[in-house]
Amino acid sequence: MSRYTSVTPDDLREMLATIGVGSIDELFDAVVPEGVRLGREIDLPDGMTEQDVYDHLRDLAALNTSTEDEITFLGAGMYDTYVPALIDMLVTRSEFLTPYTPYQPEISQGGLQVMFEYQTAISELTALPVSNASVYEGPSALAAAGYLARLANRKGRFVISRAVHPHSRETLRTMARGYGVEVVEVPLRDGVTDPDAWAAAIDDDTSAVFFQNPNFLGAVEDAEALAGAAKNSPAVVVGAYDPLTLGILVPPGECGVDVAVGEGQQLGNRLDFGGPSFGFFAATEAYLRRMPGRIAGETRDVDGRRGFVLTLQTREQHIRREKATSNICTSQALNALAGVVYLTWLGRQGIVEIGDLLLQRTAYAREKLAAVDGVTLLHEQPAIREFAVRVDAPVQRVIEYCQDLGVNPGYALGRDYEEFSDGLLVALTEQRTREQIDLLAQVLGEAVAAERGARAEVTA
Amino acid sequence: MTVATETPLQREPVQTIFEKGRPGRRAFVCPDPGVPVRPRDELLPKAFQRREPPRLPEVSEPEIVRHYVRLSKRNFDLDSGFYPLGSCTMKHNPRLHERVTALPGHARLHPLQDPRRAQGALELMWNLERALSEIAGLPHVSLQPSAGSHGELAGVLLTRAYHEDRGETRTKVLTPDTAHGTNPATVTMAGLEVVKVATNEDGGVDLDDLRAKADTDVACLMLTNPNTLGLFDRNIEEITAIVHGVGGVLYYDGANLNAVMGHTRPGDMGFDIVHFNLHKTFTQPHGGGGPGSGPIAVSDRIEPYLMTPRVVRRDGDNGSGAPVFDLDFDKPKSIGRLRGFHGNYGTFVRSYAYIRSLGAAGLKDASEVAVLNANYLLAKLRAEGVDDLLPLAYGKLCGHEFVLSGAPMKRELGIKTLDLAKRLLDHGFHPPTVYFPLLVDEALLIEPTETETKETLDAFADAIVEILREAREDPEIARNAPYTTPVRRLDEAGAAKRPVIRQEL
Numbered sequence: 001m002s003r004y005t006s007v008t009p010d011d012l013r014e015m016l017a018t019i020g021v022g023s024i025d026e027l028f029d030a031v032v033p034e035g036v037r038l039g040r041e042i043d044l045p046d047g048m049t050e051q052d053v054y055d056h057l058r059d060l061a062a063l064n065t066s067t068e069d070e071i072t073f074l075g076a077g078m079y080d081t082y083v084p085a086l087i088d089m090l091v092t093r094s095e096f097l098t099p100y101t102p103y104q105p106e107i108s109q110g111g112l113q114v115m116f117e118y119q120t121a122i123s124e125l126t127a128l129p130v131s132n133a134s135v136y137e138g139p140s141a142l143a144a145a146g147y148l149a150r151l152a153n154r155k156g157r158f159v160i161s162r163a164v165h166p167h168s169r170e171t172l173r174t175m176a177r178g179y180g181v182e183v184v185e186v187p188l189r190d191g192v193t194d195p196d197a198w199a200a201a202i203d204d205d206t207s208a209v210f211f212q213n214p215n216f217l218g219a220v221e222d223a224e225a226l227a228g229a230a231k232n233s234p235a236v237v238v239g240a241y242d243p244l245t246l247g248i249l250v251p252p253g254e255c256g257v258d259v260a261v262g263e264g265q266q267l268g269n270r271l272d273f274g275g276p277s278f279g280f281f282a283a284t285e286a287y288l289r290r291m292p293g294r295i296a297g298e299t300r301d302v303d304g305r306r307g308f309v310l311t312l313q314t315r316e317q318h319i320r321r322e323k324a325t326s327n328i329c330t331s332q333a334l335n336a337l338a339g340v341v342y343l344t345w346l347g348r349q350g351i352v353e354i355g356d357l358l359l360q361r362t363a364y365a366r367e368k369l370a371a372v373d374g375v376t377l378l379h380e381q382p383a384i385r386e387f388a389v390r391v392d393a394p395v396q397r398v399i400e401y402c403q404d405l406g407v408n409p410g411y412a413l414g415r416d417y418e419e420f421s422d423g424l425l426v427a428l429t430e431q432r433t434r435e436q437i438d439l440l441a442q443v444l445g446e447a448v449a450a451e452r453g454a455r456a457e458v459t460a
Numbered sequence: 461m462t463v464a465t466e467t468p469l470q471r472e473p474v475q476t477i478f479e480k481g482r483p484g485r486r487a488f489v490c491p492d493p494g495v496p497v498r499p500r501d502e503l504l505p506k507a508f509q510r511r512e513p514p515r516l517p518e519v520s521e522p523e524i525v526r527h528y529v530r531l532s533k534r535n536f537d538l539d540s541g542f543y544p545l546g547s548c549t550m551k552h553n554p555r556l557h558e559r560v561t562a563l564p565g566h567a568r569l570h571p572l573q574d575p576r577r578a579q580g581a582l583e584l585m586w587n588l589e590r591a592l593s594e595i596a597g598l599p600h601v602s603l604q605p606s607a608g609s610h611g612e613l614a615g616v617l618l619t620r621a622y623h624e625d626r627g628e629t630r631t632k633v634l635t636p637d638t639a640h641g642t643n644p645a646t647v648t649m650a651g652l653e654v655v656k657v658a659t660n661e662d663g664g665v666d667l668d669d670l671r672a673k674a675d676t677d678v679a680c681l682m683l684t685n686p687n688t689l690g691l692f693d694r695n696i697e698e699i700t701a702i703v704h705g706v707g708g709v710l711y712y713d714g715a716n717l718n719a720v721m722g723h724t725r726p727g728d729m730g731f732d733i734v735h736f737n738l739h740k741t742f743t744q745p746h747g748g749g750g751p752g753s754g755p756i757a758v759s760d761r762i763e764p765y766l767m768t769p770r771v772v773r774r775d776g777d778n779g780s781g782a783p784v785f786d787l788d789f790d791k792p793k794s795i796g797r798l799r800g801f802h803g804n805y806g807t808f809v810r811s812y813a814y815i816r817s818l819g820a821a822g823l824k825d826a827s828e829v830a831v832l833n834a835n836y837l838l839a840k841l842r843a844e845g846v847d848d849l850l851p852l853a854y855g856k857l858c859g860h861e862f863v864l865s866g867a868p869m870k871r872e873l874g875i876k877t878l879d880l881a882k883r884l885l886d887h888g889f890h891p892p893t894v895y896f897p898l899l900v901d902e903a904l905l906i907e908p909t910e911t912e913t914k915e916t917l918d919a920f921a922d923a924i925v926e927i928l929r930e931a932r933e934d935p936e937i938a939r940n941a942p943y944t945t946p947v948r949r950l951d952e953a954g955a956a957k958r959p960v961i962r963q964e965l
Contacts, residue, residue, distance in 0.1 A: 002822040004552050004911065005829040011914045015836040018843060019857070024828050028723055030857045031692050031831060036729045042594050042722050047819030050556050057813055061565025063580030065573060068564045076572055077800060084487075086525055092558055094539035095532035100548050101749035103893070105952075106885055106945035107536035109474075111748040114531060117476050120962040124514040130961065134750070136606035139800040147649060167800035174767075174796035178617050179651040220508050248500070250510050263800070272561075273581050274571030274801025275606065276751030288959065294749065299955035302940075306474040307947040311955040317609070317645035318896070322654045327609040327645035334747030337528075344477055344524055348516045350488035356500060357493050363503050364495035382504050403577065411572055434494040 002047065065403075067271065071436045072408040073365075075386050075427020076216070077138065077165050078274065079266045081244070082431055084345050087268045087338050096337055101294070101330055105309045106301075111333060112308035115296035118340040125246045125343070125351075126260040127253030128282040132293040134336035135328060138263025139168040141279030142210060142240050143175040144292045144326060145259045148283075149208035149236035150181055151325060152290055158183045158208050159201045161193040161226075163215035164240060166416035172210070181207060191219040191379025191388065199229040206233050212240040213249065217413075217425065218362075218386030219379055220249065227256030236287075243267055243280065245384045247351035248359060252282075259283045266429075268342025269335050278332035278339055289315060292326030354430055358385040361428045361437065368441040369426065374448035378413075378423050386427040388413060388420070391444070393451035395424055401447035402440075409444050469534060469946040477527050478963045481518040515965045534946045535748070536890055542916050544837075546861045546893035546905025547640070547688055549718045549740035551826075554817070557743070557810035566809050571801035575786045581805065582785030585771045588812045589755075595823070596714075596734045597727025598757035604767045604803040608715060609642040611735030611754030612682070614767060616650040617795050618733060618758065619680045619709045621765040625793060630679035634703070636665055638688045638897045640715060652679055659899060663854030664693040667702070674702050680709035685729070686716045686859035688897040688905070690834065700730030709733065709762070717741045718909070719831055719860035722824030732759040742811035753807035764793040769802065829910035830860040833917060837908050838862050840921045849873065849928055853900040860909070866902030873928065874935040877902040880927055882949065883941035887923040 007015070012024075021027045028037075048056070067080040074080075090096060095110060102108030115133040122131035135141045142165075146158055158176055160169055162185050173183050186198045193211055202209060209230045213221045227237045239257040241249075244266045252260035265277035283291060289312060297311030317324040346354060366387050370377050378388035391398050395412045402409040413423030426440075500509065519527070536543075543550035561567060569581055589601035605611035616633065623630045632655045633647040644654040655673055658666040665683070674681075681703045686692045693699060703710055712731040718741045726734045738744045738753035746752075758766060769787040776782045787802070818826060835857055841847065841864075849869040852862060866877035881891035881904070893905040908917055931938045942948060 002818055002825050004554065004818070004822075005825060006913045007829055007832065012832070015832055015914060019832075019835045019839040021835075021857075024832060027831060027835060027857065028828070031686075031859055032720060032724045033692070033694050033696065035697050036724045038597075038722065038724050038728060042725075042820045042823065044591055044594055044815065044820040044823070047822040048816050050554075050817070053556060053813050053817050054560060056816060057560035057566075057584075057809065058563060060580035060584050061560075061563040063578075063583070064565040064569045065577035066564045066566075066568040067570060068568050072570060074570050074572055078571055080568070080570065086521065088562075089525070090528050090532070093529070093532050095535040095537045096748055097558075097745045098538035098553055099535055099748050100543070100545055100550060100746040103545070104536070104881070104885065104891060105950050106882070106942050106947055107890065108534075108748075109946050110531040110533065110535035113474070113476065113534070114528075114748070116961070117478065117963070120476070120478060120965075121514075121516060123962045124516060124965070127514075136610065136751075137799055137801075140606065140610070140798065165800070167797055170797040171799055174617065174798055175649070177795075178613075178620065178649060220504065222508075224507070246510070247513060248504065248510055250508055251514070254510075270567040270806070271570050272567055273569040273573075273578065273805035275799075275804040276753075276806050278750075295959075295961055297955040298960040299951045301947040301950050303470075303948055305470065305947050307950045309950050309952050309955050311952070311959055311961065313956070316641075318641035320645070321641045322644035322648045324641070324645040324648070327613060327642045327649055328607070329609050329642055330607060330750040330752055332747075332751045333749040334745075335751055337748070340477075341524065341528060344517045344519060345487045345521070346516065347481075347486050347488060347518050348513050349486055349518070350490060351516055352510075352513045353488075353490035357490055359500065359503050360493040360495055360497050363498060364493075382508065384504065399574070403574070408570075408573075430491055433491075437495075 070403060070406050070408050073410045073426045073440060074408045076411040076425055077263055078271055079427060079429050080431055081266045081429050083268055083270060087341050090341055091334055091338050096334060102310060109307060112296045114337050114340060116298060116308050118336045119296060121340050121343045122280045122282050125243055126282040127251035128260055129285050130288050130291060131282040132291050132295050133331040134278040135281050135293050136332060137275055137277050137279045139165060139171040141261035141281050142168040143171045144281065145238040145261050146172050146176060146208055147326065148259065148287060148290050150179055152236060153207055153234045155207035155234055156181055156205045159186060159206055160210040161186050162188050163193050163217060164210055164212040165216050168240060191217050191381045192221050193226060195225060198226060202230050202233045202235060204233060206235040208236040208238050210238045214242055214245060214384050217379060217388040218383040219381035220384060224255040245355055248355035264339045268338035276332060276335055278335035290325050291315065293328045294331045357430055358428055361432065362387060365426065365428055365437045368437055369444065372441055372445040374452055375444060386425060388423050388425050390422045391424055391448050393448045395422060397451045398447045401450060402443045405443050407440055407443045409440060467944060476963045477517045477519060478965060480523060480527060483518055485518045485520050487519065487521040487524055541888055542912060542920055543890040544892050544906050544908045545890060546907040547715055549907060549909055551743050551909040552911040553743055553745040557813050560813050561806050561809045579785055582771055584812055585808055586773050586785055588808050589771060591815045592736055592755055593757055595721055596757040597725030598734060598759055600763040600766060601755055601757045602766045603755040603808055604798055605754035605756060606799055606804055607752035608735055608737040608754040609646060610798060611756045612642055612646040613649060614756050614798055615711045615733040615735060616646055616652060618762050618765045620650060621795050622709060622762055623679055630677055632677045633679055634673060634681040637899055639682060639684065640688060643682045663689040663691040664695055665699050667695055667698060670699060670702055674706045676706055678706055678708040680711050682711045682713060684713040684715055686719045689854050689863050690858040690861040691855055692859055696729050715740065716860065719827055721827040722820065723827060732762050738807050738811040743814050744807045744810050751804055751807060753804045765795050767798055768794045826910045833908040833910060833912055834858050834860050834862055837917045837921060840917060841924060844921055844925045846924060846928060861905060861907035863900050864904045865900050866904055870902055873931040875931045875938040877904055879938040879941065883927045883938040884923060885942040886944050889920055889923060
């Protein structure tokens, strides 16, 4: 008996007698054939008390430098956004935390209504009429949009901007190799997708085109122009968006995007070293019956009461099997709950205010950093919450220097872009104050000066 | 039959948070920018600006709390009662896991933090990988997949990469007709073709059919064992020999691993790839349908193709310092990424805490009690004399779950499996999985898990007995059930025909 099981010796005797076997071993003899039985105990440490497990997990946590331990400007897809306390309370309520997918709608109305509200919020945010109840996370959401396009038009090429998150591009390539679609990457010009190369890459065999807005370098793309370039092709236009910018940025549904996807972490979810979070997935009406994942719909019960069910299930794997629109079984229900509560908490005014706040602080930080000796802007495009600079010293060493002083200055772009080996991607959230930005500028200046010197010494 | 009075929850008007809002109400107080504010048009060209704000709800914080807490009360959950949903392994979710996952060192760790400053997270992932490797009997683990179906996709893509690297084009994936729907859906997504293998009269793979279909076009066999009938395939060694004999890869769907931990290992059975459902076997809370987590373990021959990045451990300085953990991106034969960052780390913390809490003996105990409970409930139902109406579909004993057929009940009493399930709701139980697996007529798939006490299992058996007794007198009662839930039977056909999937604003 462990602390999570409850069979007493008396129970065991009675249960075995009812089954008609003499022992647990005898039961397993009947269940697992002799030839494949493990003739030893598995080699794992002994169990621990709750207190000891807590201590061990706390000790491991203490080896990590979290966003509580340093002032961070690290973003690149996940952001140190404040999670309001009411979300902690709601996502740890047993009623939301411990049920499974609402297969029995009569006793799952809470979860189903949350999905319905989530879908409504995502539709509003994206200005697209159809949203599913969420998918795993951002990059795989983009890849799922590729699969939707492939099933819809059977064309053979994906065209993707190099300014899309590197993880999204890589995930798309992994998946596309599976079902045999070629992936063509369009280069950047001045920090945004090169419009001429983009237009030239799209042809009659293009299944989908993918851009990100704001893009990975933080630059706002001309979404309408990018979508417009695909207008006379069969391509499904896929836009990956940062949801927290959609209070002020023109929404995908108003600039010709067919499918909008994105990472939902910044909406009320913790960083959690990269997951779990959720990906949002919204589309035009034309793709309603091609959507991947769960969708909640409104209906009535036999007495006429308003209620909600999982709907359009004939798209899904448990019914359509090999003909399904996706193999996805579940949404990220708990993370999407945090998402819709966060959007509700922000509200109609707050989503605009937070967008403006990010815009203003980003502008300030950009100006401040550009004034630092040895730091220049990587591009001059409009930016809402993230921007890229070049530093005149080895980036990795600069980052380390800053981190030793308690400031994480951002992401080394050279990890994904050889052409930006001197690039640093700096992210703002509503938690980064002017004082912290000023500190970043000061520390970064010191770091560049020191590391530039260090390099000079090495050369000499 | 109708009930005379509505329950309070039934009377409660259903309104979405959007309908509760009033212009001007708010919960969020925006921080002051604290920087010199410039006109928006200077920073963002007018053409890129949104004209109308999204119509998000306008509500105060107390309203948000009350709305969602009230909604939560319209859910049934595992912490409140028995949840024998077959193939989902609804086992207890220890609260300790929520506490440790929420520690800022885990919860507020950025995924792109320098590995040298994320040593605790990488050590945890390494330790979890080693534990899963030992449990599966396969040497290499990737934690990246986000769910079981995502792990399956990884497995099939790895299989493809393995064959292609050897210069072979193999297109067929064998899947038993008992398989989860995700198996065939995954195969199509990976650009391969599903070939169904029949089930024999014992509920296992039909060996003759397997032999007939196993040829050099077979990329792999996907097998769940114990299968979705709750049965461990007695011919497992022969099955693996047949598939290996034609050069195929063996993929183990770990959905039912909870039956066999510490007793047998897929790697030892001859499987090359296994996916784990951390949310099932290793008690990640199901969250109302996600998040999940679907790590995979693989054999040496599959390892070169695993997703990147990989967690690696290096010896410390001079071989004497503490080991150092890192992420390795340099895997030239890797299939690449299946998602962003490193997987659902929050679920790793929980499952790792679970494995450390139980240890080897506790995990074995979990499987033993899961199998004991399932067999006990099956025997108890039989002892209560319900097997004429709800016979076991295959075999005599079961693994950690079992499938009953409601076909005789439907014939004799005129109530369907669905009616029985809905009437169980009035008894305060979550029904079993119904109408799956597909090859059993009127199927009920029951998985009690190791969590439940004998008293709970007895009470559940009593409820089944009572529902059947009641149906014999008046089948209409079950046919119109449930009566006590916040809503009663819902018009699902109507919902699909005229989809309303968002609030009209």
